[in-house]
Amino acid sequence: METSSGAGQPVWTRTLVGWHIVFWVLLAMTLVLSFFGDLDRTRQVAFAGAVVVLGAAYQFIGLPAIASRRALPAYVYRLVLIACLMVMVGLYPQAVFLMFIASAQIWLLCESVRESAWLSLLLVIGVGSAQLWSAGWGWDALWEILPWMLVSLVVSLLFGIWIEKVITQSQQRAVLIEQLESARDELAEAHHSAGVMAERERMAREIHDTLAQGMTSIVMLAQAAAVELQRGGTDGASARLAAIEDTARENLAEARALVAAFTPVALSEATLTEVLRRQGERFAAETGINVQVSLDLPDEEVAALPQAQQVVLLRSAQEALANVRKHARATQVRITLGLSDGGVWIEIRDDGSGFTPAAVSSGFGLNAMRGRVEESGGSVQVESSPGHGTRIQVLVPAGEDV
Incomplete structure (x- = not known):
């Protein structure tokens, strides 16, 4: 009946100190x-x-056998136990109460119920024979001892089976606890990995929506400044260089904000409507595209929006404008902010070349926008077709204050 706990030791070894004490006391x-x-x-x-x-x-034999679970020492000890008990009962019949601890040790050291049963039978027969020898081998003594032998055998078997059930249940509980602990560790590791991946994705979106777009603006402004210098237009080049400086400063501030927190610097210094107007003006100045900003929400309602929702709306607008800059070849862009029953929405519409949404479903920009919006409980709608411009609408649930 060898059963192991998580530490690789028999489950019942936790109670062996009590068994040792009982044995030596008896x-x-x-x-x-x-x-x-x-x-x-x-x-x-x-x-x-x-x-x-x-x-x-x-x-010197029993205790090492209990600790090592080796079969040969266990057999030797149990045979010595039965032989010594036979001698002791034969010489002093009152020593028969030692069968209690002897039966327990036989069951604890056995590997199977069958082995325990025949050794228990051997113990009862041996001790009964010793009692008959002490009583003179008479028939009267046999009939007097026989019921006691049968009762002792039944009690020993029932006691041993109970021990075996307890040990089996303890083993099952120990295995279950190990599995639960292992599952808990695996779940914790999975949660940690998922958290790390989510944080990486969030960082990637933040960098893409801020630093990467700022760097794109700087590159385009630098190229435009170079063209102005080649044409001899120093005033235009100076304006481009000033815009480069402003964009670089904003990028630096955004980088510091990313390190400290994820609230855009622009939103910490102005309202969402003001930031969207600045974005439109700067985009128009950098690209020459006519940008119209229509903000149907009063400033107090915009200010009442939770900060996280304002960030989602701002980042969505920035991503949409970045796509217009890179791909649309548009002449007009309209940014609209409004409130509906479903929440607050922002729409960016352009008259550019358009595209087939299914063909660019793997693009990082749109995927990042969609992921950010869905995390806030919102939704993204993209309508576009080649030659007919693009409409992107982002809807986020309105806060309770709005």
Whole structure:
């Protein structure tokens, strides 16, 4: 009945200290009581010798067998246990109460129920035979001892089966606990990995929506400045360089904001409507595209929006304008901010070349926008077709204050 816990030791070893104490106490009591019995000197010496042999066998064979679970020492100890108990009961029948601890040890050291059953039977027959020898081998003694032997065998089997069930249940609980702990560790690791990936994706979106777009503006402004210088237009080049400086400063501020938190610097210094107007003006100045900004929400309602929703709306507008700059070849862009029953929405519409939405579903910009909006509980609608411009509408749930 070898069952292991998480530490690789038998489950019942946690209670072995109690078994050790009971064994030594019962053995000592038996030895002491024998001195007050009617044993002659020879039998007293023989009885004490059997006690010493049993104690030594338990200390040097039984305990190592319990610890190592090796079959041969376990068999040797149990045979010595039965033999010593037979001698002790034959010399001093009152020592029969030691069968209690002997039956327990037999079951604890066995590997199977069958093995435990036949060793228990051997114990009962051996001790019963010792009692018959002590009583003189008479039929009257046999009929007197036989019921006791049968009861002892039944009790030993029931006790042993109960021990086996307890150990089996303990093993199952130990295995279940190990599995639960392992599952908990795996789940914690999965949550950690998912958190890391989500944080990476969020950082990627923030960098894409701020620093990358700012760098794109700087590159385009630098190219335009170079063209102005080649044409000899120093005033135009100066304006471009001033715009480059402003964009670089904003990028630097955004980078610092990314390190400190994820609230855009622009929103910490102005309202969403003001920031959207600035975005439109700067975009028009950089690209020459006519940008119209229509803000149907009063400033107080915009200010009442949760900061996270304002960030989603602003980043969506920035991403849409970045796509217009890169791909649309548009002449007009209209940014509209409004309120509906479903929440707050922002729409960016252009008259550019358009595209087939399904063909660019793997683009990082639109995917990042969609991911950011869906995290806030909102939705993104993209309507476009080649040659007919593009309309992107982002809807986020309105806060309770709005």
